[in-house]
Amino acid sequence: MSLKEQAYSVLVVSSDKNFHSAMASMLPKSSFQQIVEVGTVAEAQRAVAERGFDFVIINAPLKDDIGVRFAIDCSTEHNALVLYLIQNEIHGEVYAKVAEHGVFTLPKPMSKQSMGNALRWLMTAKRKIAGAEKKSTKIEDKMEEIRLVNKAKWLLISKENLLEPEAHRYLEKEAMNRCVTRREIAEEVIEKYSD
Numbered sequence: 083m084s085l086k087e088q089a090y091s092v093l094v095v096s097s098d099k100n101f102h103s104a105m106a107s108m109l110p111k112s113s114f115q116q117i118v119e120v121g122t123v124a125e126a127q128r129a130v131a132e133r134g135f136d137f138v139i140i141n142a143p144l145k146d147d148i149g150v151r152f153a154i155d156c157s158t159e160h161n162a163l164v165l166y167l168i169q170n171e172i173h174g175e176v177y178a179k180v181a182e183h184g185v186f187t188l189p190k191p192m193s194k195q196s197m198g199n200a201l202r203w204l205m206t207a208k209r210k211i212a213g214a215e216k217k218s219t220k221i222e223d224k225m226e227e228i229r230l231v232n233k234a235k236w237l238l239i240s241k242e243n244l245l246e247p248e249a250h251r252y253l254e255k256e257a258m259n260r261c262v263t264r265r266e267i268a269e270e271v272i273e274k275y276s277d
Contacts, residue, residue, distance in 0.1 A: 090208065091116035091134070093162075095126040095149065096141035105139065108197060113205060123147040130160055137204055138162045141190075142169075142176075150176060154183045163204050163211075167192070227265040234268035237275040 092114050094105050102119045109117060118135070120126045122145050130138070138156045142149045149166070156162045157180075164185045168176045173189035180187060186207075188200055231253060238249035256267045 088113065088205075088209070089115040090136040090205070092118070092137040092139060093126060093129055093135040094119045094139050094141075095121075095123070095144065095152075096139075097121050097143075097145045098141060101141045104194075104197075108194070108201065121145060123149050123152045126152060130156060130162075134160060135162050136208055138164045140164065140166045142167060150179055153180055153185045157184045163208055165200055165204060227263070227268075230268040230272065231264050234271035237271055241275050 090113055092109060094102060094117065096102055096105075096119075105119075106117065114137075118129055120129055124146055126138070126140075126149075129135075135156075138153070138160075140149045140153055148168075153164045153166045157164045164180075166176065166180060166185050166187045167190050168187060170189040170191070173187060177187045186200065186204065188196065234253060235246060235249040238244045238252060239246060242249075244252065253264050253267050253271070257264045260267070
């Protein structure tokens, strides 16, 4: 799937109405179709509680809070990619607090080009993470299948007095003959002997 085909949701948190306008013009409609704008951390927390966002962009400080804890929570608990914008004078201090939690930071003021680059980096990172999550899910599924097959083999060994190679062959042959996965056969064997 190309970047143009992916539609991301984004929460923009800023007390500055001009920032909201600037972000709206910078977020291409082809990639960012669900844009929610709020002005305080409290409003942002409610928005995140109601639904998930792919990206959260925080223009700190906000009227009710600097937003550091919120940025960390969005990154760690809500799996959003967070871009935190903070004054250059305290950027290093804030970066030290949030970087280990996966929050991206940019010092302000910044150019439109820097912001555009940051948005492209976020989209690239999101795609990379999605690919890794997909691969991880496949590995977890495969590991679960191996656990089930091993459990079924040991049940066949203990209940049917088969040797390990015979139990293995039985599962393989049943799966092939019935045109189903080894996992399905293993689940049937486990269910049969789990009484």
